[in-house]
Amino acid sequence: MIKIVKTMKYEIKYDKELYNLLGDIQHAIWLIKNRATTAAYDWQQFSFSYNERFGEYPKEKEIIGKTLSPDVYGFLKAMGSFVSSSIVDSAVNEAITKFKNDKVKILKGEQSIQIYRRNGSFPIRVSQIKGITKLDNKTYNAKLSLLSKEGAKERNCKGQSVVTLITGNGAYEILDRIINGEYKMSDSRIYKRKNKFYLLLTYKFEKEAEKVLDENRIMGVDIGVAVPAVLAINEDKFYRQYVGDAKEVSDFVAQINDRKKRLQRSRKWAGEGSRGSGRKKLMKPVDAISNKIHNYRETKNHTWSRFIVNEALKNECGTIQIEDLSGITTDNAFLKDWTFYSLQQKIIDKAKEHGIKVVKVKPNYTSKRCNKCGFIHKDVKKEIWRPTQADFKCLNCGHETNADLNAARNIAIKDIEKIIEDQLKAQEKNVKHVEEYLV
Ligand SMILES: [Zn+2]
Structure with a gap:
């Protein structure tokens, strides 16, 4: 104001x-x-x-x-x-x-x-x-x-x-x-x-202050496991923002699921053999608990997406770049969870309301690319470039940083898909250089 x-x-x-x-x-x-x-x-x-x-x-x-x-x-x-x-x-x-x-x-x-x-x-x-x-x-x-x-x-x-x-x-x-x-x-x-x-x-x-948004000022949003979202800005090397606490959510879900299991067990005994409306009535509390988890996640997603879009406005970012999560193949159950699409969708909707352009980025190599030197850890053993879930360590230049922040900074780069493509081509020629580390 x-x-x-x-x-x-x-x-x-x-x-x-x-x-x-x-x-x-x-x-x-x-x-x-x-x-x-x-x-x-x-x-x-x-x-x-x-x-x-x-x-x-x-x-x-x-x-x-x-x-x-x-x-x-x-x-x-x-x-x-x-x-x-x-x-x-x-x-x-x-x-x-x-x-x-x-x-x-x-x-x-x-x-x-x-x-x-x-x-x-x-x-x-x-x-x-x-x-x-x-x-x-x-x-x-x-x-x-x-x-x-x-x-x-x-x-x-x-x-x-x-x-x-x-x-x-x-x-x-x-x-x-x-x-x-x-x-x-x-x-x-x-x-x-x-x-x-x-x-x-x-x-x-x-x-309300009318901010002039700069389309070339891009906020990269990395949706992750340890932290629901990590933010970076292409023109600001000092900017970083960790949004939300995934553990808080998973703790809540685990606790609720526990209760659900206990309830289901007791219902099973009580409801054995019963049919129709009687059974429906007995299962109601279990459904109520599922709803509770859903509502909790939705509330969190609203809070986080609002925060992210406000950060973009505050920093005059005219573009938000975010991973394209549709069709993602991952063995990570948390990422596969549909609520992540819901978070993504809420960010997109709120960004558009404020005239911020949204660009979806293929997530294939955004985590594997070193934001400092551009090297992509394709076919390189994960334990080398990502010794722990939270840490990124570049094989090429030795740059060490938070893994999610590294990804967010890559996502924030203009035309990152093209840059990754060119880099992969260049690396193929140099493949011998890193042969010993290959899987
Ligand atoms: Zn590097």
Whole structure:
């Protein structure tokens, strides 16, 4: 998710009293910002002479409180005593921050200090904008806290002013979304153009990041025995990811099968000779257990496939390459298990949903090829290149790695089938070289 911050302007509907108030605030803030800038400059000068006299710079916090001396701050507040203090605070902070950012250039004489315009904007904090309600598609009401207590008393009105916002094309949808909580408001501004006041509303929301997927960035998925899936990326030699725990699944299945066997035995005794619906009823718990295993595996496959596709998205892989498990001949019961096709299918379905291309790779030599030098251990005794289930050791270059990771890295290579084919041809010519290791 990424955070989006945007602004939209809304005309504030003319009302004589309201426009007079906004004009007065604009005027006060104009004076305050210029005065604050001058005060910051004066402080800078004071700071230099202090340094000359005492050999160190005055510490702002100790000597003047937060940013400006309480005297100056009090004076600034008095200039806009009728204005809500959060508007004055924000305006003073803006002026001081601007001065600090420009300070070096100002002191070097490269820039003059900021002079604020008479018709400039003033800040309004998010906490001062409340109660947005829809009147119709063009107009909305909002309550703005513009006055201080003192100002409200002075002007004989409430601290909150109800203003009507006039929306343009599409702008009303933003207010609708703010009302329904989809968007959040942020600190905003009020400004004047051609005799009209506007609220420049800042709003924010979260959005799913749109990743640009690169088709040439390939994630290889090796489906295996020790670990259900191992991931590699062709353009990232450091990337590796082991997905899931096959032992957890096999333990669960073994435990359930145990129970099933016990049940079947007891049913057999109890159900001997019985026929029809009576027997069906007795066998029900056994079926329920089979379902349990099925559901468990399906849940795991969903979790793993979701994780794999998320990894591909996160890493901007536009292609997933996976072994083509249809028609696989293996003596490994776990691989033969149909749930592996189910895992594969779930990866393919979820990848396509997200616009990731899926390429199936013949699995014939993906485990036997050394990912480092390309040598394929065809007709080479398995105990030489794969001393244990988990380990790969290259006869040609000596490269040692996790066997499943080695396979995943091969699967992640673009046009790997063609590369394997060419390599096999090249090796046939060199067959003598490895003769002594052959089966
Ligand atoms: Zn090698």
